[in-house]
Amino acid sequence: MDLGKDLVAASATPLVLAILAEGDSYGYAIIKRVAKLSAGHLQWTDGMLYPVLHRLERQGLVSMKWGESESGRKRKYYRITKSGRLLLVTQQQQWQVVDETLRGVWIKA
Amino acid sequence: MSNSAERTHLEEQIAHWREYLRRRRAINSPDVAELEDHLRNQVGELSGAGLASDEAFLIAVKRLGSLDSLSLEFAREHTERLWKQLVMPPDADHSRAPGREMLVVLILAAISAAAFKLPALFGVSFGENAEFYARNLSLFVLPVLTGYFAWKRHLGVITCGWLLLAFAAAGLLANVFPFSPGSDTLKLTALHLPIALWLVVGFAYVGGHWFASSGRMNFVRFSGELFIYYVLIALGGGVLTAFTLMMFSAIGIDAGWFAASWLVPCGGLAAVIVGSWLVEAKQSVIENMAPVLTKLFTPLFTLVLLVFLATLFLTGRAIDVQRDVLIAFDLLLALVVGLTLYAASARDAGAPPDIFDKLQLTLVVSALLADVLALAAITARISEFGFTPNRVAALGENLILLVNLAGSAWLYARFVRHRGSFAALEQWQVAYLPAYSVWSALVVAVFPPLFGYR
Numbered sequence: 253m254d255l256g257k258d259l260v261a262a263s264a265t266p267l268v269l270a271i272l273a274e275g276d277s278y279g280y281a282i283i284k285r286v287a288k289l290s291a292g293h294l295q296w297t298d299g300m301l302y303p304v305l306h307r308l309e310r311q312g313l314v315s316m317k318w319g320e321s322e323s324g325r326k327r328k329y330y331r332i333t334k335s336g337r338l339l340l341v342t343q344q345q346q347w348q349v350v351d352e353t354l355r356g357v358w359i360k361a
Numbered sequence: 362m363s364n365s366a367e368r369t370h371l372e373e374q375i376a377h378w379r380e381y382l383r384r385r386r387a388i389n390s391p392d393v394a395e396l397e398d399h400l401r402n403q404v405g406e407l408s409g410a411g412l413a414s415d416e417a418f419l420i421a422v423k424r425l426g427s428l429d430s431l432s433l434e435f436a437r438e439h440t441e442r443l444w445k446q447l448v449m450p451p452d453a454d455h456s457r458a459p460g461r462e463m464l465v466v467l468i469l470a471a472i473s474a475a476a477f478k479l480p481a482l483f484g485v486s487f488g489e490n491a492e493f494y495a496r497n498l499s500l501f502v503l504p505v506l507t508g509y510f511a512w513k514r515h516l517g518v519i520t521c522g523w524l525l526l527a528f529a530a531a532g533l534l535a536n537v538f539p540f541s542p543g544s545d546t547l548k549l550t551a552l553h554l555p556i557a558l559w560l561v562v563g564f565a566y567v568g569g570h571w572f573a574s575s576g577r578m579n580f581v582r583f584s585g586e587l588f589i590y591y592v593l594i595a596l597g598g599g600v601l602t603a604f605t606l607m608m609f610s611a612i613g614i615d616a617g618w619f620a621a622s623w624l625v626p627c628g629g630l631a632a633v634i635v636g637s638w639l640v641e642a643k644q645s646v647i648e649n650m651a652p653v654l655t656k657l658f659t660p661l662f663t664l665v666l667l668v669f670l671a672t673l674f675l676t677g678r679a680i681d682v683q684r685d686v687l688i689a690f691d692l693l694l695a696l697v698v699g700l701t702l703y704a705a706s707a708r709d710a711g712a713p714p715d716i717f718d719k720l721q722l723t724l725v726v727s728a729l730l731a732d733v734l735a736l737a738a739i740t741a742r743i744s745e746f747g748f749t750p751n752r753v754a755a756l757g758e759n760l761i762l763l764v765n766l767a768g769s770a771w772l773y774a775r776f777v778r779h780r781g782s783f784a785a786l787e788q789w790q791v792a793y794l795p796a797y798s799v800w801s802a803l804v805v806a807v808f809p810p811l812f813g814y815r
Contacts, residue, residue: 278398279395279398279399280398280399280402280403283399297424297425297426297430298399298403298424298425298426299396299399299425299426299430299431299434300426300430300431300434302392302395302396302399302435303434303435303437303438303439306435306438306439307438310438321398321402325398325401326394326398327395327398328391328394328395328398
């Protein structure tokens with residue numbers, strides 16, 4: 253099942269923030285995690301994650317740091333900030349509202 | 362394929378991909394490093410699952426998304442990268458570190474600023490010997506600029522010797538003649554020496570290979586861009602000066618002497634060096650401005666000239682031969698030559714003639730026509746005015762520009778009618794460049810004694 257572009261874009265921010273709330277991570281691992289969580293239904297074009305991460309960094313929701321991978325290459329790690337966690341909480345509430353509303357309509361039908 | 366051969370092949374592919382990615386303006390090198398880390402992870406995982414490394418590479422690249430949509434996404438997030446290009450391209454892969462070049466440039470700029478203050482140490486002050494400074498102004502900065510290019514282009518000792526000789530000769534000519542104070546020949550020297558010496562700068566600019574292909578045209582491009590940069594820097598300098606004066610007058614101190622004898626002259630000279638460096642640094646990064654201005658103004662000047670000619674014929678008026686009319690027409694011709702030159706500098710020589718070429722031809726022909734009318738009016742009355750040095754110099758310049766434009770018109774006409782190539786026109790333009798400097802050198806060297814230093 254392919255999700256629509258708008259839905260993928262809208263869910264990107266809470267999804268990335270939620271994954272980073274579990275612990276620091278880097279681009280490739282985030283994408284793997286998303287694929288696993290959605291059982292492969294949420295397929296991002298890999299490259300598109302990075303502009304999203306850069307936007308979150310500019311908005312101060314995540315911070316980044318250069319580190320090293322297991323093989324000793326340069327790797328960029330991201331960490332969620334305090335305001336990132338605050339935004340995540342509001343987003344969780346908002347998505348819950350959307351979720352409950354849709355459920356209500358669909359159960360009746 | 363053996364394992365290690367496969368590895369090297371993969372490294373080659375990744376290096377190739379990295380190069381390709383770097384060319385995108387919206388993606389900078391930390392981004393490339395981040396994406397490369399991603400790519401390697403993906404390739405590693407796919408290879409681990411049993412794929413051959415080049416298959417894994419292909420799939421990993423495909424999953425990253427097409428380069429165009431990727432760079433569009435990056436551009437959306439980093440719009441500033443599409444703007445911020447100058448000062449300085451960070452991954453300048455020149456043999457010399459950009460920081461070192463900046464240091465050299467700053468030192469050279471300081472040298473030419475200091476050179477301006479040097480004569481004052483020997484009692485030749487700026488305020489009392491304005492004529493000395495007018496004659497020698499170009500000698501404070503152009504040798505330094507030439508030195509910059511000699512350094513940058515690794516010129517040989519013999520070439521440097523010749524360049525030095527040219528400046529020594531210029532210095533001698535500007536200073537040995539017993540000019541009478543306020544004389545015309547002195548003003549002519551002050552005006553023509555820079556033009557003559559600009560050719561020496563050009564010789565250093567092209568690395569001593571004056572006749573090498575495209576070298577001279579590059580010098581033309583450089584000159585145009587430098588002019589534009591200089592005007593911009595001068596505007597900034599004007600604001601700086603105004604602020605200095607204003608701030609100090611607020612506390613009751615007159616900083617006028619500082620502005621007049623330090624800030625403006627020293628800054629003005631140093632700006633030539635800094636501007637040249639900026640033009641050198643940015644040449645491949647930003648679109649050249651001179652051709653853009655040319656494209657903008659060629660139609661407008663053509664229109665003005667055509668209306669002028671039409672008015673002249675319809676009203677039957679004659680050109681009023683005033684003292685300065687020759688200079689006005691010299692400037693007109695110089696301007697049209699400049700427009701032609703910069704239009705040629707940005708044109709693809711292989712492209713077929715288009716509407717702009719026809720416009721350019723119209724401009725050149727109408728300028729020629731206007732100038733011939735002016736010359737006819739002037740020659741008829743030249744005996745009345747007499748041959749002053751100013752008039753002879755202006756007349757000579759007019760003839761030189763006229764010959765250039767006549768040749769250009771002829772070659773343009775051939776090109777527009779598919780009888781000749783644009784390359785011929787370009788050749789003619791660049792081959793003609795030394796004529797301006799040679800004539801200027803003649804004015805500097807021969808006019809003062811010829812006209813008795815008046």
